[in-house]
Amino acid sequence: MAANTGTYLIRGASILGGEPADLLIRDGVIAETGTGLSAESSVDDVTVIDAAGLVALPGMVDVHTHLREPGREDAETVETGTRAAALGGYTAVHAMANSTPVADTAGVVEQVYTLGRAAGWVDVRPVGAVTVGLAGEQLAELGAMADSRARVRMFSDDGICVHDPVLMRRALEYVKAFDGVVAQHAQEPRLTAGAQMNEGEVSAVLGLAGWPAVAEESIIARDVLLAQHVGSRLHVCHVSTAGSVEIIRWAKERGINVTAEVTPHHLLLTDDLVRSYDPVFKVNPPLRTDADVQALRAGLADGTIDVVGTDHAPHPSEHKECEWAQAAMGMTGLETALSVVQHTMIETGLMTWADFARVTSTAAAKIGRLADQGRPLEAGEPANVILVDPAARWTVDPFRMATMGRNSPFKGRELPGKVVATFFKGHPTVLDGELNTPYPYADATAGVA
Amino acid sequence: MKHLLSTENLSLANAIRILDTAEEMAAVGDREVKKLPALRGRTVVNLFFEDSTRTRISFEAAAKRLSADVINFAAKGSSVSKGESLKDTAQTLSAMGADAVVIRHWASGAPHRLAATDWIDAAVINAGDGTHEHPTQALLDAFTMRRHWARLAGTGSEGADLKGMRVAIAGDVLHSRVARSNVWLLRTLGAEVTLVAPPTLLPIGVEKWPCKVSYDMDDTLEQGVDAVMMLRVQGERMNASFFPSTREYSRRWGFDDNRLKALDTLGMKDTIIMHPGPMNRGLEISAAAADSPRSTVLAQVRNGVSVRMAALYLLLSGDTREPAATPALAYAGTHSTKESN
Numbered sequence: 001m002a003a004n005t006g007t008y009l010i011r012g013a014s015i016l017g018g019e020p021a022d023l024l025i026r027d028g029v030i031a032e033t034g035t036g037l038s039a040e041s042s043v044d045d046v047t048v049i050d051a052a053g054l055v056a057l058p059g060m061v062d063v064h065t066h067l068r069e070p071g072r073e074d075a076e077t078v079e080t081g082t083r084a085a086a087l088g089g090y091t092a093v094h095a096m097a098n099s100t101p102v103a104d105t106a107g108v109v110e111q112v113y114t115l116g117r118a119a120g121w122v123d124v125r126p127v128g129a130v131t132v133g134l135a136g137e138q139l140a141e142l143g144a145m146a147d148s149r150a151r152v153r154m155f156s157d158d159g160i161c162v163h164d165p166v167l168m169r170r171a172l173e174y175v176k177a178f179d180g181v182v183a184q185h186a187q188e189p190r191l192t193a194g195a196q197m198n199e200g201e202v203s204a205v206l207g208l209a210g211w212p213a214v215a216e217e218s219i220i221a222r223d224v225l226l227a228q229h230v231g232s233r234l235h236v237c238h239v240s241t242a243g244s245v246e247i248i249r250w251a252k253e254r255g256i257n258v259t260a261e262v263t264p265h266h267l268l269l270t271d272d273l274v275r276s277y278d279p280v281f282k283v284n285p286p287l288r289t290d291a292d293v294q295a296l297r298a299g300l301a302d303g304t305i306d307v308v309g310t311d312h313a314p315h316p317s318e319h320k321e322c323e324w325a326q327a328a329m330g331m332t333g334l335e336t337a338l339s340v341v342q343h344t345m346i347e348t349g350l351m352t353w354a355d356f357a358r359v360t361s362t363a364a365a366k367i368g369r370l371a372d373q374g375r376p377l378e379a380g381e382p383a384n385v386i387l388v389d390p391a392a393r394w395t396v397d398p399f400r401m402a403t404m405g406r407n408s409p410f411k412g413r414e415l416p417g418k419v420v421a422t423f424f425k426g427h428p429t430v431l432d433g434e435l436n437t438p439y440p441y442a443d444a445t446a447g448v449a
Numbered sequence: 450m451k452h453l454l455s456t457e458n459l460s461l462a463n464a465i466r467i468l469d470t471a472e473e474m475a476a477v478g479d480r481e482v483k484k485l486p487a488l489r490g491r492t493v494v495n496l497f498f499e500d501s502t503r504t505r506i507s508f509e510a511a512a513k514r515l516s517a518d519v520i521n522f523a524a525k526g527s528s529v530s531k532g533e534s535l536k537d538t539a540q541t542l543s544a545m546g547a548d549a550v551v552i553r554h555w556a557s558g559a560p561h562r563l564a565a566t567d568w569i570d571a572a573v574i575n576a577g578d579g580t581h582e583h584p585t586q587a588l589l590d591a592f593t594m595r596r597h598w599a600r601l602a603g604t605g606s607e608g609a610d611l612k613g614m615r616v617a618i619a620g621d622v623l624h625s626r627v628a629r630s631n632v633w634l635l636r637t638l639g640a641e642v643t644l645v646a647p648p649t650l651l652p653i654g655v656e657k658w659p660c661k662v663s664y665d666m667d668d669t670l671e672q673g674v675d676a677v678m679m680l681r682v683q684g685e686r687m688n689a690s691f692f693p694s695t696r697e698y699s700r701r702w703g704f705d706d707n708r709l710k711a712l713d714t715l716g717m718k719d720t721i722i723m724h725p726g727p728m729n730r731g732l733e734i735s736a737a738a739a740d741s742p743r744s745t746v747l748a749q750v751r752n753g754v755s756v757r758m759a760a761l762y763l764l765l766s767g768d769t770r771e772p773a774a775t776p777a778l779a780y781a782g783t784h785s786t787k788e789s790n
Binding site (some may be wrong): 196199200201202203204205206207208209210212276277278318321322323324325326 | 457534535536554555556557558559561562565566578579580581582626629652653654655657658
């Protein structure tokens with residue numbers, strides 16, 4: 001059912017970075033597109049938005065978000081995390097399963113789904129755990145999660161690798177029954193016991209236990225072969241090495257049904273930053289070398305890597321204000337993703353805004369099987385639309401973010417691009433760069449889909 | 450210098466200044482009254498998150514010889530073992546008015562965190578952090594080598610570097626903070642370093658270090674070497690497949706009696722044998738080697754106090770400028786040239 005979300009006439013926005021056009025948003029859909037649309041064509045009160053100089057894009061879809069609720073509400077809640085998402089230009093996020101309790105039952109995924117609707121800032125699509133308790137021993141009830149109101153299609157033990165090859169094979173096979181996908185956190189556990197940072201020149205000097213690239217690449221190599229063998233769909237989370245890009249490119253050339261994601265931080269930052277021993281740069285998989293960064297950018301540009309996923313991972317300050325080895329792994333990312341991708345991919349000439357729409361929205365929605373997201377900006381389509389000012393410049397200040405996490409590795413950096421407006425189902429969750437109001441679900445408190 | 454965190458970024462001028470100051474401090478150790486008033490009224494905290502009696506008492510002796518007040522804070526059995534964070538511990542020490550914190554920590558980079566944050570505004574001395582660095586150990590090793598090298602040259606130590614000295618560092622380089630600190634400092638002082646280790650105990654990336662790498666102890670000795678530094682090998686590495694057995698390790702990479710004899714056979718009468726201690730006799734070093742006249746093990750311990758006095762003095766005396774020339778301590782008297790090997 002469509003709530004009354006008002007009528008908005010967006011004038012002169014550059015559609016996917018192309019020719020300027022007008023978009024009339026009414027009743028949750030894009031009612032009309034064209035040039036010189038008249039506000040009088042509508043009987044409603046029309047809010048006119050002058051979008052000259054702004055780029056109109058489909059609402060971004062994150063395939064990889066940690067919202068921390070239930071269990072770690074001191075780090076983030078669905079409410080605060082989805083506020084951050086809306087401000088960052090997102091209209092949908094996939095909430096990873098490593099909550100407490102783990103999202104490994106229909107009950108937990110429905111709880112997260114309901115919390116998402118109660119918040120109303122974006123579509124919250126829970127990711128189901130592959131194994132019970134992320135323990136890697138026994139399949140969780142994947143079918144029950146798929147059939148639940150949360151309609152889970154993506155399954156992941158993210159944070160932990162499904163390293164048992166037989167269990168991984170079974171998971172890949174089983175999700176075929178409901179068109180699911182297994183999103184693998186590729187990390188060979190024995191090769192990374194106690195690992196603290198990328199293994200290489202910098203770790204040798206710093207005396208921090210190394211996380212070798214081969215620990216990621218060997219799992220990806222195994223998994224693409226398994227996906228081919230059982231004819232299933234594999235998604236590789238947060239690809240971080242040049243070698244991984246090569247393996248995925250090889251797999252795609254062979255027609256293997258694999259998709260891959262890269263995080264904004266792996267597109268920009270390198271392990272040189274670890275020399276500071278500041279745990280804000282501690283993340284899993286770790287920051288790699290400049291050669292890896294360049295290979296990831298090239299892979300994203302040529303389609304080997306399908307999507308940008310933030311791996312938004314907020315942590316309370318005490319988990320970062322400590323020794324490197326004691327610190328939690330992870331970085332916030334929802335409110336900086338657009339800017340970092342603009343900086344690393346568009347301003348370098350590697351991608352256009354149309355490509356940006358593909359890697360941050362269209363392809364991500366396809367992986368998660370979100371029918372209403374990542375759609376073209378055309379009449380009749382759901383009005384999940386953002387307006388971006390590509391000329392804006394801003395300095396990252398974690399204390400001015402909506403996320404509860406202060407662990408942004410981009411702190412103090414000047415970045416390009418600013419989300420001016422986010423329309424979620426035709427309702428502006430963000431206007432003038434500020435949080436507006438959540439989507440007015442008629443049934444949000446009842447939690448009924 | 451505000452802190453002494455590593456030797457990687459220690460300039461030649463500062464390294465020489467510490468070593469020269471240590472020579473002057475050594476003279477104090479030879480007096481009947483082994484005490485200077487230099488740090489009277491200053492508070493030095495030994496903050497040890499990892500057991501190390503040797504290093505702690507060396508720093509304690511150094512601080513006391515400079516008349517500082519010394520507080521020993523062992524993390525075991527304290528609030529730290531009850532979950533208090535490094536930040537809270539540092540802020541507590543700051544509130545108590547610590548002027549210098551000598552920190553030993555199992556986590557690489559912990560001293561850098563103390564120095565880089567606003568948790569505490571004291572001088573920080575790294576007394577060994579994880580598998581990262583142990584700068585005062587490297588300085589006392591360099592001090593020991595410099596005296597030896599200067600004596601062979603028939604000159605004084607003061608102002609001297611280690612140009613031309615060939616040093617082999619053998620053993621578990623991967624897990625050794627001593628090896629790392631020595632590689633950087635010896636490079637700065639002009640020595641030629643060769644690391645000798647099984648390939649499993651060398652870090653990925655070692656090829657970028659300013660030294661040579663060898664898997665062959667005998668070959669390294671035959672090439673000629675002026676100092677051999679043996680690193681401690683932990684028996685538990687064996688269980689993690691770094692090497693097949695302690696006996697095989699000892700045969701291939703240990704400094705055993707045959708290699709001790711080889712020094713004589715090869716005509717290297719002035720080559721010294723070093724070890725940071727504690728030694729595993731019979732594993733990385735034989736008893737005969739450890740007790741031979743070539744061994745500098747006890748001199749290293751003695752020199753450790755002088756070097757740590759110098760570090761504490763220079764950090765707390767308020768002179769944080771780069772030295773223009775070798776400084777002199779007005780009250781320390783003439784420096785000792787007595788070699789104590």
